[in-house]
Amino acid sequence: MLETAPQLPLIEAADIAPIPEWALLQRQIFAVLDKAAIEFADRYTRADGTLIWRDRWPGMDGSDDPYEGFMNMPLFYALGGSEEVYRRSRTIWDGITWQWTEYGQIHREYDAYYDWMHHGESNLFFYFFGLADPSVPKDRQRARRFAGFYNGEDREALNWDAERKLIRSPITGSRGPRHHQTAEDWSTHREILDNYLPPFEDLPGIDRYGMQTPWSDDAVYAEILKRINERQSRGDVPLNLGATSLMTHAYAYTGDEKYRAWVLDYLAAWEDRTRKNNGILPDNVGLSGDVGQYNDGKWWGGYYGWRWPHGSFSLLEPLSIAGMNAALLTGEMRHLDLLRSQLDMLWGLRKTEAGQELVPNRHYDEGWRDYRHPHPMFGVYLWNASMDEEDAQRAERGWASDIFDTVNPAYSSYGQNTAGGHMGFNGNTAQWFRFMRGRDPGYPVALLTANLKTISEQIANYRRDENDPETMDHYRESMTIHMWQQLTPMIIEGLTQLTLGGPMHVYHGGLQLARFRYFDAIARRPGLPLGVAALVDGLTHDGATLTLVNTDASAAAEVVIQGGVFGEHDITSVTLGESAPLPTSGRWLTVRLAPGATARLTLRMQRFVRPPSYDTPWVRAADGPAPLLGRVE
Template sequence: MMKLAAEETWDPPHWALMERLLFDTLNQAAVEFVNRYVRPDGTLIWRPDWPGMDGSDDPYEGFMYLALLYVLGGSDETLELAHKVWEGITWQWTEYGQISREFDAYYDWMHHGEGYLYLYFMGLADPDYLKNRQRAKRFAALYTGDDPEAPNYDREKRLIRSPINGSKGPQFDLTEEDWSTHRGILDHYPAPFEDVPGVDYALGKCPWSDDAVYKEIIQMMNQRMTRGDVPLNLNATGMVTHAYLYAGQESYRDWVLEYTAAWQERIDANGGIIPDNVGLSGIIGEYMDGKWWGGYYGWRWPHGFLTIIEPLINAAANAVLMTGNMKQLDLARSQLDLIWELRKEEGGHPGLPLVPYKHTDGGWTDYRPANPMHPIHLWFISMADEDLERILRTGLDESSLEVHIPGLSGASKGSYQSTKHYNGNTIPWFQYMQGNNPNYPTRILEANYQLIHNQLRKMRSPEGDPEEWRSDGFNLEDLSSIHKWQEMCPVYFEGLLQMTLGAPMHVSHGGLQHASVRYFDALRQRPGLPADVAALVESVTASELTLQLVNLSLFERKELVVQAGAYGEHNFEEAVMYNQQGEVIQQVEVRDKWICVELAPGAGTRLKLTVARYVNRPAYESLWPDPHKGDILKGRTN
């Protein structure tokens, strides 16, 4: 491995001081957060019962960033807490009756996708953890057709057999109890069908809380929605890719390519539009009277294009990660181009064309400004001019430079309005990468610190007292407590991740965390930046990136390894080292996915790294070989 040494003093920039302040603050906040809401055995201080299929994703979401913080350079304790809480939640929701064999018994892949981000982050944080390596193989088997107890996948038709699936297989018949905890929320959404008795679809709301309407909806869903495949199931490629990153088995890659190819064929067969429902026989619109729209989490209900394009992006990015073939992105590009072709130039947003987000029996509807966040994720994977054009055509304005602090400031176009996942600054980060937002590092890191402060105050308030969320019985009024851990969580660090990894945050409904680079502490032999070291990815292009590294300790030398890509999928071809005055100190050939950098006390450097992208097999494995790699525990066969 090539090793570079930076000896010259580097005046510490404000962003570097803010990064290390964030690490210190997050490490402490993580401990306080867990102590506030988690029992010593890892289970959550919460209610004694939880009916319905909704909700097992939410506790995982509330605590999943413990593992990702460790990946960036968080304390050893954050990883210990991450393991402890995952095991506790899994046991607890098994007792509630929703998790079976350590995986959600049945729900959809919007919610599976959100909750199992926790496992994907654990793979990056601790690839040698035998339990999770074994779980990855077992969970992938739920969707590849290799688990006879969960026949979710039809190999012949290349389809996942229901939108509602999991460790108990496809669920074709849902009950009133299954949807019981979601009724109050769904009151505010349009009806799932346009012909629900007693409901005026044009009003845009559907009273799920009305018992008579509720019975009709469940019956109609079981007749029309619960059998066959939907685009949302493409998020299952994340779980199979997760297993591939542990094991490297070609069968996992082949399944992802097979399943994504099946959806591309359905797009082609449907005139370029992805159908949102495919019957068990493989026929588009089989249970919808031939309509290609109207499926579960499809073009009509409830979110429209959002829950179609995100699984397409996730699946396409997974396929590129495993093959390096950028044509795989056409799966998602085609649908971005489709709605763009249907745009209206006039509307309520001066200067911004509007694109349809939904299709009902009356045709295309719900016109909104195109969201640049979706093509930004494609551009980050491809670095292609065509994806850059897909971003720019949406019409970025001054608001695209704004930093968003959930609950405190106006959101950039396309940002989320809540603290959930704190994934609201993809667009201003892109502008920074384009050289249009030079003050972004300082602004986003300061905003990130302010968010943590606000979250800690909320967590410490009476509103954050877990004893107030408990209930001795089921009632609709206290169901919002299932989201409380996300609302109170102070362990959010979008800004820190963007600056250090040179990447946007993952797509929050099931996307793997991609990166330009990631780091390992060479002396402690663990993932993440060493203590006192700050990193800033200043620019990324198709062939190179610029990275600044600073050692804020005036007493200790630091040694870190920089890896090309989150999973070592890239290679560094050449490295040029600069001092703070911009003078070249050293220029070397690398030709490796790793480069080691030694930083003297108070020293720093700017590296310009030439990159060959997607040339290595991606893997979770770290630099230091696991002596037990490949071990899998096996049970009796009879």
């Protein structure tokens, strides 16, 4: 048995103070989203969780997109949202999974085949269930089964080459590697990709530097498919490092060493390939393990590689995901070195234009091109894990003040990267970092105000008659697969950053890593108790400063503070206000807040000293029921 909340170290906070604006804004967002989440679900889904949409959807694209419109619901619950939002999220996940199985994209509750940018997006919904309730047998069994698609355990999905430590294709899933792609596979992509860079430099009559490629032209489409199958459908790509989250997720349920070992082995394989490639991460590796096996020996030109479709972003993101997962599993920051090396390599190639330092984003046959502002977010991910000043400097070098010094309210869920950064209504990682470095004390109010404004605009938008799912014209264009992402009100960037003390997860499949999470000790559920707000405003390698506010003037509250979202940190002492430090031990402590009370806490901690898990103060994740076993023929 785990220790229960009443047995944890207890801090009594009774000081009454004026309620700060940020606390009122947090509680307002909780209240608005508790209602808006259900209203949005009522408008766009049926009682069984299926979406009101087409009767047919071809190709391999699209199963990620409906998940994305609703994926923040269980994370919102884990932050302190209502039980009803969580219950509805489970119904919707089941409904989408069944519906896209019927369409043909999903097989055995998982994408039959697609790439790890899109697997990563859709998996977030599933990952967040672990934070909501680790005791659900279906989730636990799914976590094991899905991981089995990538570690060699599943006989139907032989994606993993254990000898060479590689994933056998950029396109993989529950049916195994997709070594030959068809015209039907890409059919719903074509009009979208018309406005993208050409995927190959030798397409007849196409400007290799332009942003127009007529995939909708059958002759051009045939040339593209031919090259995809010759050059990009076999072998490994760095994008596949997103699969490390799937393994880490399974480890957090089970504590099974095989999942941890897989993450470390796979990251080490890419480290070795990079060393052998003169320090540059290759973006394509053949089934033999050789770099450029199907690409004339070139280390560039792979699927989601240094050139197409997004350039360096598509390599730095999976490096961030894998490095942070390995650091979480081991407590060793050396696993962040591959990401560091590539950021340093690009910085070494920088040039100065109009007084601004720019780094290359793409590599063509002729060399590096497409110079841009370096985005701070990758350095922020490093610093959030390591608390190393050198990583902070990586975030700060080449800083574009006109882009990153103020809150960016121009959120988008699809089609607009925020200043080269995130999608999914998550565009202020750099601004959060600036706040944590003491340079923008007004950031919490500014961010929460921007979030609340966006939520209000989203609610007004999905309520419009033209967005009625029963009558709206969403049957012609393939872009309407993104309608739920575009209309969702579930904007939780401010709640996540400010309460947990960390940037939001990497959008394309990163786990949510931050300094704290919370539980309601009285209701025995995850998240902040009703009426309580939290603000982490200082982080160091061995501590943090946190303010808890009970905005309810009539009822007390009890908050369990956990060290790390996955319980990976031990809290060694806590100081309330100006009082003497109280020595503690373990990953949890309880704060009892009197009605209307504020608690200003300074916590000392040992970070990354515990294996990550979905444990709660009342449930040990690894003690869940054994998996059900089917027939073996």
